Amino acid sequence: MRIYRAKDYSDLSRKAANIISAQVIMKPNCVLGLATGSTPVGAYRQLVEWYRKGDLDFSEVTTVNLDEYRGISRENKQSYYYFMNENLFSQVNIHKTRTFLPDGMEEDARKACADYNQIIHSLGGVDLQLLGLGHNGHIGFNEPGIAFETETHCVNLTERTIKANMRFFLSEKDVPRQAYTMGIKTIMSARKILMVVSGEDKADILEEAFFGPVTPSVPASILQLHGDVTLVADEASLRKCKDRI
Numbered sequence: 054m055r056i057y058r059a060k061d062y063s064d065l066s067r068k069a070a071n072i073i074s075a076q077v078i079m080k081p082n083c084v085l086g087l088a089t090g091s092t093p094v095g096a097y098r099q100l101v102e103w104y105r106k107g108d109l110d111f112s113e114v115t116t117v118n119l120d121e122y123r124g125i126s127r128e129n130k131q132s133y134y135y136f137m138n139e140n141l142f143s144q145v146n147i148h149k150t151r152t153f154l155p156d157g158m159e160e161d162a163r164k165a166c167a168d169y170n171q172i173i174h175s176l177g178g179v180d181l182q183l184l185g186l187g188h189n190g191h192i193g194f195n196e197p198g199i200a201f202e203t204e205t206h207c208v209n210l211t212e213r214t215i216k217a218n219m220r221f222f223l224s225e226k227d228v229p230r231q232a233y234t235m236g237i238k239t240i241m242s243a244r245k246i247l248m249v250v251s252g253e254d255k256a257d258i259l260e261e262a263f264f265g266p267v268t269p270s271v272p273a274s275i276l277q278l279h280g281d282v283t284l285v286a287d288e289a290s291l292r293k294c295k296d297r298i
């Protein structure tokens with residue numbers, strides 16, 4: 054595992070964007086696994102800036118996102134589709150037909166998940182998977198206790214995740230209770246993984262995930278067993294890992 058210590062959030066965003074852009078430059082027709090949440094927003098902004106300058110070309114890139122809320126349409130401002138469109142897809146020259154997320158409006162959960170697995174398999178897997186880290190160690194929406202052997206599946210969000218994501222909704226009751234998410238097995242199949250972590254409030258879980266035991270109760274801890282993981286984290290979130298890196 055490589056750990057890049059960033060001075061602050063903008064340094065983190067630039068470093069992460071550099072790694073993503075290197076992937077796109079080295080393999081223009083790559084498959085990028087993308088993530089939502091607040092942490093990757095700065096990296097997306099930086100990628101858009103480089104695209105506008107003419108330094109990046111997304112015309113051959115395909116993307117698959119980690120997750121989507123169940124029961125929320127693409128037009129809904131809280132959907133992850135809307136988020137990706139706002140923050141990246143509509144700002145660069147990516148072909149919309151090559152941007153994939155689980156279909157939140159598919160009521161048949163088994164079908165939604167099987168279809169998404171099929172898309173990922175048919176693309177030949179993910180070249181670079183971007184990840185954030187939930188306060189309880191979740192990646193995508195793989196909450197604590199999840200079996201490491203799962204592919205895309207439907208999850209019940211934990212109270213903690215519902216509360217953490219409440220900031221994007223009008224009230225707690227508006228936060229969906231379920232989501233479709235790539236599983237740990239899907240994430241671990243990516244050829245490279247890039248995790249971005251920011252803020253003091255992630256310091257405890259970051260230490261547990263990367264230096265604690267590998268256990269389903271901290272889903273991100275499985276990343277210790279992946280052969281090509283890069284962590285880009287700011288000083289605040291690395292506070293408890295100082296003596297270890």
Ligand code: GLP
Nearest residue numbers: 089090091092185186187193194
């Ligand atoms: C959500 C997403 C995750 C993300 C996490 C952390 O639960 N499903 O993919 O990593 O939030 O988000 P943030 O970066 O806002 O802390």
